[in-house]
Amino acid sequence: MKTQVKALVVGGGAVGTSIAYHLAKAGWDDVMLLERDELTSGSTWHAAGLLPLFNMSYATTHIHKYSVDFYKQLEAETGLNAGFSVVGNLRMAQTKDRMDEYMLYASTAETCDVPYEWMTPSEIKARWPLIRTEDLEGAIYHPTDGYINPADVTMAMAKGARQRGVSIERKWQVDGYSWTGDHWDVTCTKMAEKGGNLVPTDEQIVIHAEHVVTATGNHAQRTASLLGVKIPAIPVEHQFIVMDQDPALVEWRKTNPEHPVIRDADAQSYVREERGGWILGVYEKGAPARFEHGVPDSFRADLFQLDLERIEEQYAAMIHRIPSCEDCGLKDDFNGPICYTPDGNPLVGPAPGRRNMWLAEGFSFGITAAGGTGHYLAQMMVEGEAEIDMASLDPKRYAAWMTTDYAARKNEECYSHVYVIHHPDEEREACRPLKTAPSYDRMKARGAQFGQVNGWERPNYFGPLDAPASFDHDARSFRRGGWWQFAKDEATAVREGVGMIDATAFTKHKLRGPGATAFLDWFTCNKLPRVGRINLTYALTSHGTTRTEYTIVRLAEDTYYLVSAGAWQAYDSDYLAQAINDTVDRFGPMWLDDCTGQYGVFALAGPKSRDVLKTLVRDADPETALSNKRFPWLSAKRIELGMCPTNAIRVAYTGELGWELHHPMEMQNYLFDQLMKAGEPQRLKLVGARAQNWLRQEKSYRAFGTELGRDATPLEAGLNRFVDLDKNFHGKDAMVESGIRSSCVTLLIDGPSDADPWGREALYHGDNRVGRLTSGGYSVAFGKSIGMGYVSPDHATAGTKLMVKMQDKLWPAIVTEDSPYDPKNETIRKDG
Template identity: 70%
Template sequence: MVTHARAVVVGGGAVGCSIAYHLCKAGWTDTVLLERDELTAGSTWHAAGLLPLFNMSYATSHIHDYSVKFYQDLAGETGMDTGFFRVGNLRMAQTEARMDEYRLYASTAETVGIPYEWLTPKEIAERWPLVRTEDLKGAIFHPTDGYINPADVTQAMAAGARARGARIYRKTQVDAFERTASGEWIVRGHIVADKGGILQAKQPFEIRCDVVVTATGNHAQRTAAMVGCYIPAIPVEHQYIVTEPDPALVEWRASNPQHPVLRDADAKWYVREERGGWILGPYERNAPAWAVFGVPETFRADLLQLDLDRIEAEYLSMIHRIPSTENVGLKDDFNGPICYTPDGNPLVGPAPGVDNFYFAEGFSFGITAAGGTGYYLAQMITQGEAEIDMWSLDPRRYGPWINRNYAARKNEECYEHVFILHHPDEEREACRPLKTAPCYDRVKARGAQFGQVNGWERPTYYADTPDFDDHAARSFRRGGWWRFAEAEARAVREGVGLFDVTPFAKHRIMGPGATDFLDRLTCNRLPKVGRINLTYALTEAAGTVRSEFTIVRHGENDYYVVSAGAAEAYDGDYLRKMAPADGSVVIQNVTTQYGVFAIAGPKAREVMEAVTFAQDPAAVYTNKAFPWLSAREVDLGMCRTLAIRVAYAGELGWELHHPMEMQNYLFDRIVAAGQGLRLCGTRAMNWLRQEKSYRAFGSDLGRDATPFESGLDRFVDMSKDFVGKTALETAGIRARCVTLLIDGPADADPWGREALYESDGTTRVGRLTSGGWSVVFGRQIGLGYVDPAHAAPGTRLKVRIMGALWDAEVVEDSPHDPQNLRIRADSPARR
């Protein structure tokens, strides 16, 4: 066995072999892969091998699309049959709501270039007469989908990796990782001997390397613990059955190609052809998490005890949909563990708190994702960044507050939601409420309907009764919540609104090296004492947007840094990893110490003045005393508050950062003082910020676009040095972020996942990244990226909403209040 390597990949399933292959293809030929048993011995061996392209995520769609194309080419490269069958994927719908889901997905698929067809029930019956269609509304068909033999494609990737220089060792158990003072990793373990079916330790080994990647499947928790991490990757039991040959299918196949993969999402199952019979894979309710506290050491290519009663309803629905299966016997059945995460996306990227260590764990659709994961993760490792934004898969999207109890329940929920309608406004209920701001009960009593971000409950809108059914209000079109969000947005534009934005991530950065550190880390100039600035941290390799920070400067080397609530662990880990090792910079996560209210609207100043003691000489909120983009500590009654004059809603306003323990006092005082004040949620805020062309991190801003492409030129100071500047100088402009006003349907708005076309509807030129309704213009609105030739204001485009193309126009940024007169408005009495 070798003792040195550039990279060590731990885990010999489909994902691990793909990573090894792509690292070698990227030039890291000195790569080693270690597998504790045999290749494919984990979940790979009992996977059904489906290759579904259907996905609402832009990044995951790219990953799945790459996999399907890569697997087709791999057989030619290696000379090994991968068992790839391009039979297509028919997703059937029993309801119009399901068809709406497919319509939204189809537009997302277009942005990646994934082909699809629409079929009526009659057309389905004509092409595939074994399928019962009288209770269907229609279907979407992916002709490039199919299935593959998981073991064969894994062995082919392993062969391709070996051919490019990788060394693969089986029966090698990794026991520990050690980081040396020089930054090297030492991977320690032992080689295992199999004597008569009994595994015995043989000889120890250690390999020194620069980078470690783990793809250990069901063993992810144990692997992560070796480097002091907990990740919420816990297996859930997945059963599927294989039938005896179906005579009707055998007869049909005598003169027809293979049957496509069938998915009856409303019945919660998939079915594919298998040697003249069928494989039924259900995603039923109450499938339990397994090995919550770690997979047993002895568990290898094993299965779990069956519980076929649990999938009886799905089995009967298969018989309903394919009547010929009623008298077909069962040939085999499986119950195997498949790893899940709370949101269903895998964990792909840097390990939190650990340098040069990467996770590729938590794959519930591992065969589909393996090829693309290897490709994009290899880019991240060898080039410093992937060509697509991998934020939605980053392991650091989960904070350290998550434990096994939470992960197990959320993973079970995620499993049973595989075929549940995935509304864009979906808010899953398990493990909630968990993290609540003090005012939670107060706003809930006033009709708040909550969303979840990083575990925090956050009002999305306020209904007119506390018992309003938010679940029933969800839709792919304008749900029952729409009228409330519209009224809230209008209230902010015409009067004043109050938002609870407590989940913002907040860090204090102090010490003698704080200014130099932040100045180099971010691309905008730092604010003066008492002022604030919006700035960005860029990726060093690509010059793209890695993080967004609002920086408040308290003193010469004392800063308060605010970022997206969902990015608390992601940004905190980055700040700590980038800080100098000499102790000159102190970074404190103070997210849970401070609550945040945002007051916005033309009457915001009146509320601020009313909340403050009138006799307080500091209670002056004029432009001269308290200018835009400044910060001051003020006494709001008895609550000392950091007031920041900024408003994401694009109106006169302040953010009020206050001690968490005083939140209820402050809330009561504001509500009592604010005549006409309306409580507002994030859905209205999302619409309002689009009217000002304010980009949102995680959707409009990410690691696949530079600040110049994102339209953030005014936040980049090219006269100073900063991380990513060199890459930014040579990056060029591949696309531009634009704001569009849309003449769309009367009952639906864009969600930010839609494809954009030239005005004749023939050529795709971009995609939306945000969408909604504008109360100012009475039209739909969206932000998105288009090729530079179509970015000029006045350009006419088309956007696909709910299956149809609608007129859209590129407008100047900040179509509402383009000169910021409302934001800078002064008090008439004190002007």
């Protein structure tokens, strides 16, 4: 058995074997996989093996599609049949709202080249007469997916890995990880059978591995403990039952092909054929999380007791949908643990704070995702980045504030939401509120309807003061929901008067020390600002794509205040800290402080914002304190607003005259009250994140996580003015060599009268798909829909006419010049 390898994969389920296979395929010839028991002995063995292509996430859709395509090729390579039954996937809808969900999903599918078909109830009935259809609105049908035998596909990937030189060792348990400075020492213990249990022996070895990947499934909490990190991957019970033969189905199959996997989303269930009978799987409410603190040693390939009462409603719904199954008996049942994360997406990427340690944990659809995860994670490890932006799956999207209890409760909620209608404006309720700014209650009393970002409660919009508790839930839609008019009024207030936005959730760091200036000059692509000034800039990946967006405020010669996206606090902090550690000998000592929780932020914006602040600023000459001469655009000053010391930054994400007011968190309520009182004569309006999102698109301001990510360079994003090609910075050469593969554009859209794009839609020129939207919304300045996205460079010229796919129809759109609203920045530079 080897004791020194390039990469060690821990976990022998479908995900682990795929990673080992793809690392070898990518060229690493010294890969080992360890499994503490037998291959497939975790959740893989009791998985239903479904391969649904349906997913709202761009990255996850790519992962699922790769898996489906990859599994079809395995037998030719390995000689092992992976058990793939390409029967298709019929996803039915009982309501028009559900069909709207499918139409939005279909746009994402198109951008990933996933084929689909629409079916009417009569077409379903004609093709599969055993299905009751009179209460359906329709369905979306995927002809290319189906289901697979989890054990077979895992063994096929394991054989393929061995053929490529991977060593696979069973009955070895990892008991410790230690980073030596250039590799991991992994302590492993030999396991043995004893009385039906798996127990450790006295035999131990240490494996020296340059890279380690954990794919430990239900054992993720043990892995987290060994690594000293938080991994919010906790299993939830999942039940499915196998029924005896259905005579009607047996008769049907004598002359007809197998049914597709049948998903009755509004009944929270899926059904597929199984040897003349049916399998029913459910995603019901009340399924408990298990193993919050680790899997007991006695639990191997075991199951929990079935709880039929919990799935009684779904069972009755199946009998309604397929009446012939009513008299079928119960043949077998499964209730096993399947890992979840709070948002349902797996954790794929570098472990927080650890070098060369990679996580592949939290797979609720592990068979579907295994192939693609291996492919794209291998790209990240071998080449430095994947060809798609994997940030939405990055383990660091969850910060250290997340507790085990939070993860368990959110995972239970996520499980129960698998088949809940996923409105793009949905906000889930479990574990909220948790992180609240001091002014939370004040904003709530004024009608705030909150969303959650990195645990923080942030107003999405301000609804009616007497709104019932269910108002936000009832206001959700795939079209212009009940919140839309409130957001429009807020956006209008910013354009015409003055609005205030709670931006407390911003990620904030201070960097100081003799090496800070040289480091930031190398770390970011724009010129550094002078003392008292600010710059927008970007940190790049080694491939020259955008890793993080920063607003940098230079407080002193060697002291900087960095502001970045609120959702990415741990993601940004980890990247900064590792980059500093890697270069401290080169640039000199420096100190990084994550001060996100120390400062609240109010963004005051609009033509009358200066009039509001004038009444509060304490200065010898308040009338000129905020003028262009004394407080120019893109500068920062420490000012006093009443008794609140404030670091004011003259910038506005809305594109209007405005200031960000960074203040001590403990003084937030005082400042809030002062601003609201000072704003009364100007009819100051509180504004939420949705209106702000619309407004920033009118200015073509790119957002990290939508327009900006690890699959496009700043030059492709059209940010040339923020890139100083006269200096050397990290990722510069790769950025230049990449060229312009696609271009970011802003479009004005003549769409339907009751809907706007959400930022997931395909873009067409004639019959050719030429790009996709990454953001969407409504423009109060132009009175129509607006969107931003990427198109092929030859379609990026202003005036180019394109079409946007919305609600399964094509709507006219035109590419505009950047910043269609106030392109000369006259309003944002307004003097007074």
